[in-house]
Amino acid sequence: MGFFSDLKDDLSQAVNELxxxxxxxxxxxxxxxxEVATDKETAEENKDASxxxxxxxxxxxxxxxxxxxxxxxxxxxxxDFAADxxxxxxxxxxxxxxxxxxxxxxxxxxxxxxxxxxxDNSSKKPTDETSILTESMIINGNIATEGALDVRGSIVGNVxxxxxxxxxxxxxxxxQAAEIFADGARVTGxxxxxxxIKVGQSTVILGNIYANSAVIAGAVKGxxxxxxxxxxxxxxxxxxxxxxxxxxxxxxAVIEGMCSQxxxxxxxxxxxxxxxxxx
Numbered sequence: 468m469g470f471f472s473d474l475k476d477d478l479s480q481a482v483n484e485l486x487x488x489x490x491x492x493x494x495x496x497x498x499x500x501x502e503v504a505t506d507k508e509t510a511e512e513n514k515d516a517s518x519x520x521x522x523x524x525x526x527x528x529x530x531x532x533x534x535x536x537x538x539x540x541x542x543x544x545x546x547d548f549a550a551d552x553x554x555x556x557x558x559x560x561x562x563x564x565x566x567x568x569x570x571x572x573x574x575x576x577x578x579x580x581x582x583x584x585x586x587d588n589s590s591k592k593p594t595d596e597t598s599i600l601t602e603s604m605i606i607n608g609n610i611a612t613e614g615a616l617d618v619r620g621s622i623v624g625n626v627x628x629x630x631x632x633x634x635x636x637x638x639x640x641x642x643q644a645a646e647i648f649a650d651g652a653r654v655t656g657x658x659x660x661x662x663x664i665k666v667g668q669s670t671v672i673l674g675n676i677y678a679n680s681a682v683i684a685g686a687v688k689g690x691x692x693x694x695x696x697x698x699x700x701x702x703x704x705x706x707x708x709x710x711x712x713x714x715x716x717x718x719x720a721v722i723e724g725m726c727s728q729x730x731x732x733x734x735x736x737x738x739x740x741x742x743x744x745x746x
Contacts, residue, residue: 586720593645602636609640616644618652647678649685650735657689664693668702675707694730 513547596614600606604620615630617639625640626632632644634652641656649658650667657674658664663679681693684700690707691697697711701719709722712730716722 591629597630600636641674681711690724 468549502645507558512581526682559607582625589669591613594614597617598612598614599617600620600622602619607619607625609624609626610616610622611627613629615632616626616628617633618626619636621637621639623639624663626638626642626644628644630644631646631648632642634642634647634649634654637653639655641658641659642654645660646662647658647660647664648667651669653671655673658672658676658678660678662678663680663682664676666672666676666685666687668684672685672687672689675689676687676691676693678693678695680695680697681691681707682700683691683703685702686704688706691705691709691711693709693711695711696713696715697709697719698715699705699720699722701717703717703720704720705721706723708724709726710729713728714726
């Protein structure tokens with residue numbers, strides 16, 4: 468049952484209790500007669516005392532209706548109210564209370580993090596300070612400094628320095644600096660320099676090299692792209708192509724790859740084409 472159906476039943480029961488039942492007037496008359504007889508018996512027993520007549524008996528003997536007899540106007544009002552209320556309740560439909568909706572999963576808001584960018588070399592100048600990474604230090608992450616950096620420990624990440632970068636430890640990542648000097652180092656990644664790159668003995672580079680000049684005395688597995696001169700010492704081992712302005716190969720150096728002086732002032736292709744035209 469709905470809420471309004473229960474309310475309708477409760478109100479109907481209350482109205483029925485308020486309305487007078489059929490035959491109430493006859494019951495009222497019998498009650499008054501019994502009270503008159505009782506009053507007479509009481510008067511005979513107490514002849515010397517003043518007779519006691521109830522208020523209802525006096526009202527009945529005088530032809531007036533007792534006080535507790537319901538008034539006709541009141542009865543009509545209650546009947547009209549009950550009829551109007553019953554009609555209103557019949558026109559009201561049960562209202563179904565909606566059940567609680569199932570909770571909707573709202574994914575948490577995740578803030579977007581900006582990617583880590585390297586230093587802007589065009590707007591900053593290198594400082595005179597030098598940062599030192601000792602032998603016992605191991606860093607997992609990128610490193611950037613506006614001064615020089617001396618790497619003696621291990622770094623797993625990219626390295627950038629506006630000053631000079633000295634490597635005697637281990638770097639697994641790309642490195643960029645104004646100048647780079649590696650002696651007895653192990654580097655897995657590219658080396659980029661705006662100046663010179665020097666690779667000493669007992670150094671192993673697994674990656675490409677980009678610079679304005681380079682001196683190689685260690686082992687390099689990767690291409691060497693230098694816009695200036697390249698010097699290969701007697702202990703140098705290079706496995707990759709070399710592009711430069713000029714190449715100096717000392718006795719004992721080992722090269723497996725192509726050498727091209729594409730940055731030289733004289734272009735061999737243009738020279739021979741002009742030679743054919745002259746014929």
